Amino acid sequence: MAAAVALARPLRRLPHFPSRRRAVSTPLHFFARGQCGVALAVAAAAVGDSSAKGSVHRHVIEEVMDILDMAQMASQRRDVFHTSFLTPPIIKEAMLAIEKLADIKAVAQGGYPQAERCRISVGHPDAMRSNPDVVAALSISGNFRLEPCSHGDFLGAILGAGITREKVGDILLQGERGAQVIVDPELVDYLTSTLEKVGKVGISCTQIPLLAIEYEPPRTKSSKTVESSLRVDAVASAGFKISRTKLGSMMSSGDVRVNWSVVTKSGATLKAGDVVSVSGLGRLKIGEIETTKRGKYVVQLIQYL
DSSP, X not given: OHHHHHHHSOOOSSOOOOOOOSOTTSOOTTOOSHHHHHHHHHHHHHHHHHHHTTOSOHHHHHHHHHXXXXXXXXXXXXXXXXXXXXXXXXXXXXXXXXXXXXXOEEEEEOSSTTOSSEEXXXXXXXXXXXXXXXXXXXXXXXOOSSSOOOHHHHHHHHHTTTOOGGGEEEEEEOGGGEEEEEEOGGGHHHHHHHOOEETTEEOEEEEEOGGGOOOOOOOEEEEEEEESSOBHHHHHHHHHTOOHHHXXXXXXXXXXXXXXXXOOOTTXXXXXXXXXXXXXXXXXXXXXXXXXXXXXXXXXXXXXX
């Protein structure tokens, strides 16, 4: 069993890049000379500029810089490398940065068009003439009519089998039938032979074609709120229709995320485009923000149902 779990842990065709512990303003000494190096420096500078303006969280910047390292190596070796599954903010910033590189092709894949968690493949155009096969789909089926299971239950069962979060993509709930899960293809055999239960429900786990993934366009509801500040507790409590005290308590418990990062301070401010997630309540996207003559903020809220 120990050997099987060891095999299930992160397996990716990708060189090791240690996590950065330096500020992004440190000189970018790792870029090669020549046209590729200049393009990479420009892309990294753009990422650093976003960080300096405070528009992107630090951990996102660090992840993107690692992906740029991958891009440089892929270009030098005329090869293709793949990330693990990434969150939407990292995907967005990485793809924007890679667009500045003339000799690098990149594609983000999550198994279906509206996937949130995706893997990015970066490679020299000569080496990546088609989209790499880097995601697979599993069907986890069982009788969940009497024992409904949540997204967290399915994720917990997978992580409990020794899989790290970065190897798992989106989880699409199917009510009493179970769920469909996007994973790294290298884990398919292990999961189909190992997973036996989700919660108290016995299950069967089988691979399915990506074309068999069942998804629906997200349903949303728009509204507006007028607030005296853009603090997360003020705006989000209005959007989710709960008290600021209740939201503050949930923040202290780590149940509130902004752009997929846990936020524990109610004084954090929001801006247009931010996504607020609250455990058990769903997600809320911040739309346009207008300022009234009296200094109030009119905030458009888009709630995912």
